[in-house]
Amino acid sequence: MVKKALLTYALAAGVVMGPLSTAGWAADGYARAASGPVGVVETRAPLNVREKPTVYSDVVKQLRPHERVLLVCQKRGGWVDGNPVWYRLHGSKGWVSARYVHNLQPVRPC
Structure with missing residues (x-):
């Protein structure tokens, strides 16, 4: 049961934060878009x-x-x-x- 709850929280956090592979790009996306x-x-x-x-x-x-x-x-x-x-x-x-x-x-x- 604990593993299922942790998995649910991890998936929910991933949906809110977005995929890790693009998190760095998204953080500086505003600066890049300005160029x-x-x-x-x-x-x-x-x-x-x-x-x-x-x-x-x-x-x-x-x-x-x-x-x-x-x-x-x-x-x-x-x-x-x-x-x-x-x-x-x-x-x-x-x-x-x-x-x-x-x-x-x-x-x-x-």
Whole structure:
């Protein structure tokens, strides 16, 4: 009976506090949101960040799958799987294809 009560309290606390894996992000989410909209990398492999909004541009770094990134603005560039939109990343001189990044808020045009 004690174990069942402890489990119930633990589950209730988890619902109120949210999942632990995002608790750190949620705590500083206000500061991040003030800098720009957030996007999530939607790939299974690392995503290339390009110098310019085209797949023919040099790779400047890579992002991990499911990584959260700050987006500055969006611009039309080279088509990737039928999607011509690219996002400029905050704090980096790089671009990622919108085909592989899910924006969680609207992104202004560049």
